[in-house]
Amino acid sequence: MKQAYFFLTFILLLSIRTYAQTGRDVHGTVTDSTKLTLPGSTVKLLTATDSITTVTDAKGAFVFPGVKATQFSLVIQSIGFDPVRRRITLDNTNQPVFLRPIILKTSTTMLNTVVIADALPIKVKEDTIEFNAAAYPVRDGAPIEDVIRKVPGADVDASGNITFQGKSVTKVRVNGKDFFGGDLKTATQNLPADAVQNVQFVNDYGDQANLTGIKSGDPETILNINIKPSRNHGYFGQVSAGDGADAIPQVAGTKDADRYIAQGNLFNFNGDQQIAVLANLNNTNTSLFNFGGPGGRQGGGGPGSSATNNGITTQRSIGLNYRDSWGKKITVYGSYSFSDNTVNTISTTIQNNISLSNPTTNTQTSNETDRKVNHRFTFNMEYKPDTVNYLKISPSFSYAGVHTIQTGSNILARTDTALTLTDYSYNSLVHSSSPNYGLNVLYNHRFNGHGRNFSVNLGAGRSETDQYQNPVYNYISGNPNAPLNQYITTDSHTDTVSTYISYIEPIAKHSYLELNYNYKHSNTVADKETDTLSTDGSINMYPLLSNDYTYNFIINRVGLNYRFIQKKYNYVLGVTGQSALLEGSSLDSAPTHLTSYNFSPNAHFVYNISRTQTFSANYSGASNQPTYSELQPVTDFSSALYPVTGNPDLKPEYNNTFSVRYNNFDFTSGNVFFSNMSFVQTDNKIVANTITYPKKYTLNNKLAGTIATDYLNAPGYYSASAFYVFAKPWEKRKYNLFFVGNASYTNNISYISNVDSTNYRETTEKNIAKTLVLSQGIRFRVDITDIIDAEASSTYTVNSSQNSISQSGIQDNFRSLVLGLNGKNYIWNNWTYSYDYTKTLYYGYKGATNPNIFNTYVERRFLKGNMATLRLSAMDVFNQNTGYTNTQNGSYTTQTNANRLGRYYLLTFTYRFRKTAGTAPKMGPGPGGMGPPPGGGFGGPPPGGGPSVD
Template identity: 40%
Template structure:
């Protein structure tokens, strides 16, 4: 009996020992879209006690000192169905990491609450992420309609997208370039209801995305992630329409999703200035000048005919190989009538060039780009990106000018015919090897490009100075410009600890400009032009750089920073430049502090060089403009710029308020500037100015930007305020005397989104721009421009299948020299939807009802202020029919590999 009692006692003792196990249990809570859930209540219960915790900013919970290997976990969160799970583990285990726990949406709860565990906006180091489902849209809405509702983003009338004061330059779908990164192709065709998230990424390139080492200025990239339940199916859309004045339009769009395989086709033809393919990167305002008070509406300046087609392809050829790319063809013809008043600064007075131009330009472009990603194994990755483009341009311009200065005045004309071929070839190779540990990487990147510009120009110039006989000149100009570039970069990252690493890099750059300029001239009308040796030139130069750098990076949960230094010796070699050497030091620093998942501070400093172009270096006088000569300087040094950027972003989950701020400063040493020489040719008084190039210090820019958005009444009303201040300290020389042009541009915008009911969408907005320019030499060239831009967009849904929409823009300008335009542009349409699911519609549109469309702008540089006005497509009417068919069968894709997951996290796109 004693033995039995002792045996039972031992069993209880062993069981007690099991219960005394000190185990750490952790896990992560996500929703059905794989997004982490913040603030979920987690309760862990054992036979003896119960513990509670909340998930942190990353959706993670941790329990220490769990004294039992058997327990249950209950998880609840607003907007989700509660989950309870039971676990059994080895009693000897000291640490257990649970599989991700997935919460399902509680539809009933979601209709009753405003704030849940998933924020509408998530702020990451290099990424701002918007949850598409948080923004209400009507049927058949496009990605562009979604972007217009996102705080901090602006979509203008032409479809260009800007964020935090900078232009978005590329677009991707699920992290891969779409139609070569063409923005309008995606935003104006991709259905909004297939989008799960919208991400704005500061992209430093593929190598930086893999290694985590960022330097230089990033591109703003737009990335759409596709909903898993919309990742298998198709979308077909077509539009055909005709109007008065011979206006027509037609387009077709087909998108097929089959998990990892995507196929797209796009076709477009119209004469309504609608460009589906942009084919060029959007660029922000340059540091040398600013643009203020402009009005943009209805596409490009002038009247444009467009024909274009495009194909996009993406697929996984195997579990290791992914391929994607696109082909596009673009044919465009544009006719523009414009007037321009240019104030060319002089030491005393100014040279005013007032001209009127009729221009007809045609272009045909082909573009092919392809990408092959090969995940060799878990440690090796290879990406090859070839690209080819070819364009053919031809056209003519007829310009009449009236020039006045202290030397007198003259009237005349130029007639210019041009033709050009531009073949471009390139390839990029990226290889990465990971040495077992995630932080130890060896990365190699090679970029090769060959570009050509072969142009023929026939120019006839006539000029009659006051009191003199007419001057005549004809020039036949042939330019063959070829540029070859090779850039190699090697990077090695060594982890010093779990949070610190050291990166060493080397970069080699080779650039060769091989340029031939041949000019035939005559001063006698009717005679044959003969070779002009003074204006012709054969010019070759090489620019070679070797850059050695080191970066120290620290990654902590709430903050990370990096410190780097690079040294770059460079040589410029050419027959006329001689052999010259340069040495530059590139400091770099980054700091990011994550106050929360929705609030972050980023500080970034870097430096870079910019080499002079062959036009600036070639030692000849270009007399293509017979009154304004340009002479190159073979002794120019490369520019060196220092940039500091500070960014603070915040999203308040409780109120929905969104705040974006940005402050940047740039200073350039050896800035390449213009020296304007007045009356440079004593023997020829018709030559008014000659532009030369030299290096100068003192050029800097200071830019500030903020955007604030506040939703009210569950986003039925949204107030948006945006402002910017840009100061450019432009440097130029006039008759060898330094001139400082102080250019200040202030802009303030107030916008409202009013959606009192699901049937009414109203968007009024007001924008004020102030552009002031002061010069130290010639105060008479000082100027102030003010512009008010008022807009009102509306969309009203009537009787379920009728839509009435309007867009109204009023511009009030003052301060433009000799150019006055205050247009009121009113567009309106009525649409009738029919067929099941509103798949078909008839739309009657009226454009520019008051027939006042025009475009004006101001451009300020170091030596000139230019005010321009151009015609735009004016009043017309259009009746169109559209058909929109889509079908989806939800099918989740396989989870990303460990390599892809790490790379997406570095880009800021991971969950």
Template identity: 35%
Template sequence: MNCTRLLLFVTFLLAGLAASAQTTHRVVKGMVRDSTGLLLPGASVRLVIAHDTLSTITHDDGSFDIPHVTGSRFSMLVYMMSYAGFKQDYSFPEKDSVVLVGTIILQPNVHQLKAVTVKGAAMAVSFHGDTVEYSTAAYPVRAGSSVGEVVKRLPGVDVDHSGKVTAQGKEITRIRVNGKDFFGTDVNKALKNLPADIIDKLQVIDDYGDAANLSGVKTGVPQKIINLTLKPDKQNGAFGNATLAGGTSGRYLGAMNVNRFKGERQLSVVGDFNNTNAAAFSFGDNGGISGSDGSTLSHSAGINYRDQFSKKLMGYGSYSYSDSKSLVTGVTAQQTIDASYVNINNQNNSSAATNKSHNLNYNLEYKIDTLNFLKISPNLSWNNGDAGSVSQFHIEQNNLYPIKISDGTTNSVNTTKSPSVNGTILYNHRFLKKGRNLNITATYSRTDSKSLQDTRTLTHIGYVDSVDLDTSLHQQVNSNNGNNNVMARLSYTAPIDTFSLLEFNYSFNSASSNTLRETWNIDPAAVKTRVDSQSNRYNYLFITQRLSLNYNLKLKKHNITVGLTGQPLVLSGTSTHPDFSTRKTAFNFIPTARYTYNFNNSEAFSMNYNGSSSQPGFMQLMPVTDLSNPQYPVVGNPNLKPEFTQSVGLQYRRFDMKKGNTFFININGSTTGNRIVNNIINDSAHLSQMSNTVIQETRYLNTNGAYMANGYYSYAQPFFNRKFTTTLTGGVSYNNNISYTNDLRQLGRNWVWSQGARLRVNLPDLIEAELSGTYVNNRTLYSTPGGYNSTTHSIVLELYGKNYIGKHFIVGYNGSKSINSGYSSGVGVNPLVVNLYLECQLLNGNKAAIRLQGFDLFNENTGVYHTVIGPVITDTRNNRLSRYFLLSFSYRLQQFGF
């Protein structure tokens, strides 16, 4: 049966048939021992067919099996530390589905034994200080899969439907290839466009920044990053893929990426255009459930280039361009809890936005000599956006007499332009005495933004026992804002003995802002009148300095850093309306501590304590009324103090090499002094234009008593050589929120508890599938009398998988069923979203594919959200892409060794 006939046949049966297949691909099996007969677990095994390579490592019993082998001729390469490599060519009859290569004997490498200390067999997961390292060979995927498919299999790592990647509960912020940034902070571009079979190791790293990596003294809050190390035989070659697709409802998609790697010289070019809410598309992508609200048309292109210009100079960076148009419609139900009333706001919303952006980042690393290192990192960006929204609202104030009701419409149009430039210079000098180091870092950034906002509000006000009123307001707001940030840091480390050192560091940070905001009222005859009471020119400056002394002790199993930081800070500002100036000063003593204990290469514990200050935002400080949303005006407070947050984090992680299970647990907590919170005032008498409407005015003040704590765990247990893997994940968070309504303090205790479980099945040439379920309980208890509490429950069941039919056909499916309760009436829904596809793979090595996909077959795709911020509870339901079908053609190219 040819591809066309089978595509038509399965199209009519997809919803009702369970795929089944006989294994027709080859599975190559064998055993690895040394010359004494000792079994060798952890040996690397590679099978080369034409220009494709399949890899794995031997199991605990020294055996290995490599699925998805399509050719009758291949080369086998086996190697392991302390042994000479093994290479042999094989040829077997076409009809054999299982190929037994027997026992492969590795001979000792005498020369290597003299120079290398054997540390043991390679593990699927290992720990190295702040790094969790995964061997990609231990998580095999089908030929042609992207790195993203490997990431989904890693214990402790999660990928949601929007492509967001989290590791041990924290978001991954960037991807590196062989230690250098790949497309800056665009994680999806790397995971979707790099093929899995070129990656040897994948490392999840707690990154404390370049200065910490050079000095070895790590303090502060790290970022989670992923570093991909390439296989030695994949350092030179070209690879890429391209996809074109068209479908019903006018849906279309096109994407391509081309990569040329030659040692340290790496060039990658990507581009895509689509109206399917996909940022990018890659060969082998399953066509997942869209997790983006609304519908978006987007175009983007990017280039990433890296080169070793000389032995001393390396450069790497990327440029990307994107433009998008989006449309989102939805409903919102919002409650504001107060001791004397509940303010209910139901809205129907529609918003459209266009955005264009350019981003350029580059890094130059110059190794002046063996002791001196210089890194220069300039970055440029430019964004231009237009956004329009229409909101129909119905607001009621209950428990007040007479009950006041406002019905109205707000139309808003906003245009913004925001160019930005920043750059960092890092210089490091390593003294001749081991451990003595000097690091100087300086950063400057400038961001300018201009916006024009036009807002029209028509309101109808009704009372239970009085006449109705109609009011209207048409305003334009022009804003010009310039922000400058200057940072300088000096760090000096000196050894005390072989195991310990002292670090002295000083940092200076200056953040300044200059803003002009003008508000105009426009009458029905289009006459503009400047509103002086809502216009202002405001300047503010926030300066912080940190003077720290840290002690670091590094032993075989222990790594300890303790220190003390003094932090003086100054916040000052001036305003033309009202005419005033303010100046606030403070001084904080901040103890710092970081401790890591490595039980062994597969078990570690770490603890980190840190403190930091943050300044109020401009809109929080500006002492004028912002009527961008007339029903919810905002008034700043120029007397706000900076916040000071203390945080502590604990982490434990373990991998059992014998059983193959992994366990991660994180516990974090923080408390914030002078927390900036909202004070919601139910009083609009001073707003003459809207004096009779239902208005909640937001003001700001500082308070104490806010703190939070959260915990996350992940446990994964594989069975039968990772053919089956069960994973349990869970978390709990508690936020002790402080807020004010009508100047009265209110406590909101918010608990969020979640538990998830999933089963992954990976049977070569038959099925790859994952079944998962997650339960989330979100509960908020208010100190306000009257029982105004909130509890929601959410259950999400998901099935994701592929069934293989013969050598060239794949049936893929994913589905999600949400069961929600406790949401506001008219918002909570329980969507069932099902996607199916049939793929026919073509050409030698399955380099091409034709795919027919059906998305959201039951036409129920919807986004539902529940948020609690202080006394405000918000339930939102937004539209998402609904049912459509897509026919696509993909082609993949890989050629290495040149």
């Protein structure tokens, strides 16, 4: 019997020892005080001899498998919450342990006692996706643009333009306020990444929607950059200067040109007061501001990057951005930007014109030099006298002046027989100036109720255009149609006033009614005079090409919306009725008076599936008025081969837009999936009616042998697009695999007319151009800090169009395959070798080459703190930088080849400087002392103060 007891005791001790070796699973959940789970929280288990860290999943749950200890501590932290430390004691059973939910309280001070094991890379919110800059490390001194290149769903092209989830980013803000009027590259290419806390991509519905919460229409995609609190006081910036030369002349028959660049930026912050100054001078196609003209990019944290824009640009620019708080109630911010650019573009365009019986191909060569001068001034004043009133006043001014000299030739031939119809050369001089003035006032009042709100937005502005054109034609074959020497003067201005009024009334705890009214009135006055040069040298007015035209466009729009809000979801359902009036008068035509009425629902729905998943859908309707050139009933012969005549009887378009978005981020795996889809259907689409006139057309000699255009309203237009990105990271994002896809389909409408050469009867047929664009890309990135940062990529794109009017010999299927390898290798701590190789394979382009573009540089950092950099760059090493683009619509297809900046070398010196502090230096006790500024400044700490972390 004793042997049996001894045997049982031995078995029990063995089982206990065996359990101690295998351990048990410890499960838990992290929530906030409202019992909402907190995915992405960091949980660390500490024993006397070891520690292990994990992250909560999408449901806020965590598990530690095989825990052997019976006593341990848990340290739990989540961004925005106070950390918690719990002491846990377990019994000696072998059952899994399920802890009670661990509740975190919202933090009022910044964390500085707990070390985060891994930066939380992404936060998915209702209309915002936030990326932590620390999760995407780059080299010291690199611009924030290099961080954006790494985030899933974002794409930065060679010119520095950014798309996110397939949509163009239209504006940039810094700490929630417009930076340099929203000019994107001023921030992304000049702000150093080490000064940035995070970047946010925001679907923005406008200031008024942000105040009222009633969202409708198609949102803008805005980039908001938040600065670290440690950069709140002090200054930082850099200056660069570089010199080099072309390897071969950019233009045949000319000498090699010197290449140079000089630029600098300075950011000076003192709490709420922030000043930024930018300047740039170069002839390397690198732009500082975007005024709608060509621009380049400067990557890699310094000058000397490849320029892949059409033409060769000499650029001079400077800008100032200012922000400050005038007392406790007024915040002001604004900017001034100036640029003076000269661009030379040499291009060849092949245009295939669709026709019922006379298909033609026009081959155009052009050498164009543009001198562009731009000014832009923006200013905003926000006044908050108390917690219920808000006033924002925003005056603005811009000026665009262009002086163009162009020479070229046109050869028009039959597509089927290659018979030349017209052959002429031309010289053209164009000078235009366009000042624009605007004022916007937004007022919002929140009543002392639960959501009752009133807001009004008033706007007024004037845009002017003064233009002088002097086209001169020299016909080699074919009969002249347009006057051989024209002097065209156009003076026009448009005055616009508008108002948007919104009133919101709560009808239950979670629901509201909104009544809104929108009024817009634009008045356009245009005076166009065309003079011609007679054989005796006198200048005479040409009445058939001159006109005074005035038109008014008035919109009255009334809407009623119902809004319902819950934690998991919210939605807006509404109806909108809109009337539009278009009336015009001209010297030589009867007055027009057109009215239209549109009625449409609108809806906005957001479902927060979890803290890491959101789904949203949006539907809206909006009108689009015809332009001045589409309305004016006078022929424009500034292009002799393609005269244009407006139609004063056009109705405004009405667009119905439906879109959906789905965003998902898995905290456990780090996988990212973003997607969106949109569909647009247009009533009364304004389309071109292309009329091909025979070479012998005696009814109007000026139209003989031309391809004229006028405009009509047409039904049947719609378009659809879709985008997705899937990102799979490994080893804390050291390795990333991206799949990115785009698709778009357009059902375009146009009318093709042909005039018979015998009886001059006009035959018109509707052409439906179905255009499909598909693009699929794959990228693999390796990112090991201070060792390598490289990416291999491949993108295949198909651009295909089918016309209901079949045309033989016209290319309508363009394809391209782009293979790329770019990266930086960091050697011996202070050396960097950078490479950027792209191989493009074109299919379907006439005469296209398949260029190899290779840009490279070697860089050395030196001086204290690596403040200085010396870089030797070689751009377009193989000298094959060529650009091909194609355009397709219902009337024609085009292929364009333009010159680009070729091979050159550049040696650049860059010096960075920095002196910052998290809080203002104290000046002793008493009224003269300076403490931490209030929150909301440029990277200022939140209310309550606390230390800051860089």
